[in-house]
Amino acid sequence: MLLIFIFSLIINPYLCYSLLSSPLLLGEGQGVRLNTMSFDNRIIFAPATMVGESGITVIRLSGKDTFSLISNCLSKSYAEFLPANVDHYISHTTHHGYLFSGADFIDEVVVTFFKAPNSYTGEDVAEISTHGGSYIYRKVSDLLAKLGAFHAEPGEFSKRAYLNGKMDLAQAEAVADLIKAKTEQANNLALQQLTGKFSKKIKELREDLINYCSLLELELDFSEEGIDLVEKDVLLEKVNKLIAKFDSLTQSYESGKIIKNGVNLAIIGRPNVGKSSIFNYFLDENRAIVSDIPGTTRDYLEEPLVMGGIQFNLVDTAGIRETKDVIEKEGVRRSKVKIEEADIILEVDDVINSDIKVDSFSGTNNCSKTIKVINKIDLMPDKSIAALAVSAKSGEKMDTLEKTIISKAKELIGKNNQSDVIITNERHRDCLLKSCEYLVNAREQIKQGGGNELISFEIRAAMDSISEIIGKTANVDILNNIFTKFCIGK
Ligand SMILES: Nc1nc2c(ncn2[C@@H]2O[C@H](COP(=O)(O)OP(=O)(O)OP(=O)(O)O)[C@@H](O)[C@H]2O)c(=O)[nH]1
Ligand SMILES: [Mg+2]
Known part of the structure; x- marks a missing residue:
């Protein structure tokens, strides 16, 4: 086995070279393979x-x-x-x-x-x-x-x-992310991608795949001599490890997208409990109309906000209640969509009617992403209330509410963040998912004693998918889709 290992190491560089110069793959410094790209020389x-x-x-x-x-x-x-x-x-x-x-x-x-x-x-x-x-x-x-x-x-x-x-494609995408970054965390992630840390990780994974393919295909060349270069148990273990790496990278997207796009924070609750007042308090401006008429907010309002170095998309929603008013009904429907999209829900009630529960819609109560808060504490002479109680009017305990939201957001960001590199781009996540699917197929082939051609086919497909991330393979549609989202002049 050791001899075979040494042998494979000796011949690997040649194999890698021949693979890299094949039409399927391109190595470092060899530019990019483009399907239909015509490159113009206009100024x-x-x-x-x-x-x-x-x-x-x-x-x-x-x-x-x-x-x-x-x-x-x-x-x-x-x-x-x-x-x-x-x-x-x-x-x-x-x-x-x-x-x-x-x-x-x-x-x-x-x-x-x-x-x-x-x-x-x-x-x-x-x-x-x-x-x-x-x-x-x-x-x-x-x-x-x-x-x-x-x-x-x-x-x-x-x-x-x-x-x-x-630069490679992931680095080019990082330029756009860097320009759009509004927080230090988002800026750091974009920099990590721009300086090539992320691409390096992808290249390492890609190299692993190239090596496995090389061995499998070399063994095919020697099939008549009956030389075994790849121990299937060893390959299975390696593929399993790769799948785990791909999984943890893919999961990091849950944190990455929040850091890059912001935490969706929806303020929900019955009409008139003070949702818009809380919204205005955090924004420090009278952005939403506030009145004592229940049903004042008809359509949702959305504003960006940075708290504790984290980017939030703060959403004020229409008060949820049964109504025959067609416009209010539509407002309630839209609120429910925003609730579904929310990463964190601020469920507001007030001291006047806090026994009335907001349960006319499903899936938000007792959910870990929900923070319950009682508003209008200033109206209550006896303040020994067990729940988190605030006053958007006087500002009382609003700092405690802010800290609670920030710590929930941090919890959310840290939850799926076990990888040393974090993915922030949906396209990268999709490529990794696709690549992982091929690896799972390869694993099945290995387990079922499939031939080298079949295993190598799946691994090559996995390699192609991951190569799309850094743009080793790309077609004109992918490129147009990426670059048209950039600003003019970049
Ligand atoms: N005393 C007191 N009144 C408040 C407080 N927060 C809001 N209010 C009042 O409660 C009323 C309703 O406030 P809004 O912020 O419009 O309530 P809302 O939940 O957005 O109401 P809808 O948009 O109708 O669903 C207004 O008269 C506010 O001035 C508070 O902390 N204390
Ligand atoms: Mg309102």
Whole structure:
């Protein structure tokens, strides 16, 4: 057995090489395999900062002939167009100049040059800093279009970075996550993905799969000689371990999605108990209408909120009661949808009628995701109430309620977080699930004494699915779906 192991180790590098250069797989530094991608050389441009009343606007250009385009509009003098020596500019240097459209002076600018391949996209990139303001942006935008550049699509710079091998697909997705991050935790997760920690984990799992495939297929080549390279018991154990790893990664998505998208916190309860008052208290503004008329909130309201470093989506719902009013009925129906979507439910009652239970809908009472709270404690002279009791009006005990919500959210985030790397992306979770299904099939094949071809087929399929995460295999639809969600200019 030991000899076989050593033998397999010796020949593995060759096998890995031959597998990696096969049409199915691509190894490091070999770019990406794309089904129908056509990669254009147009110069693209977009604002990289918000356009409007601001100090400056940065306009980013990328593409093969970017520098010659700049040389057609950047002047050393503002009195007349004296072309700047763009060809002599060194990469990563910034140059002051004047933008001209023909003989018309447009703006005094600073341009930073990044020469391919040492740029974000891997192409020649220029970033023009103009004065802020939408009029100037429009003038510069018209000028660039006149000189042959095209408005970039959302995420087109990052897409080019990916296609030019500057980052893998998971890293490109992390760029969008980083921009959208509103809390330190979300920011850290995006950074973990951007710096390649997550991709490294995926590559390690992929390497394991490649190695198992290699051995199985090599054994097939030696089948006539009757050489056994793979002990099926050992392989079964390894596949079991891999399935466990995939499971724990997949489960981490439950935490990851909450960190990235926020904890859905729904405030529910009978009409008039003070749900909207609690909602306004947490937001510190009169966002929802509050009145003593039961049934004031008709449609739900949703607002983002950060508490204790955690992102929440705070939802105020219509008071739940039996009603014949068609509009209120619809409000109640929508509230119930929001209750279903909630990660944490704040079930509110008040001291006036706290014996009346909110049980006209199913599945929320006594559930671990529910926090029960009694409002309007200020109206009660005897405050020896057992439950968590607050006053949205006076603010009494509202800090205790906030702490309770934060600790419940932390519990929720920590619950499925046993993996050293956390998944935050639904696409990655789906690829892992698919990959895991193939591994389970492979396990069945091994158990039933299936041939190497069948086991190897399943493992290869598992490998293909996991490769999609980092974009080793990807088709144009997947890429479009990913990059169109980016903002313009990134
Ligand atoms: N005394 C007292 N009154 C409160 C408190 N919180 C809310 N109220 C009053 O209770 C009434 C109802 O408050 P809302 O916040 O509109 O109640 P709601 O649960 O959103 O009601 P609906 O939208 O109708 O379901 C208003 O008159 C509030 O001023 C509180 O802590 N103490
Ligand atoms: Mg309300």
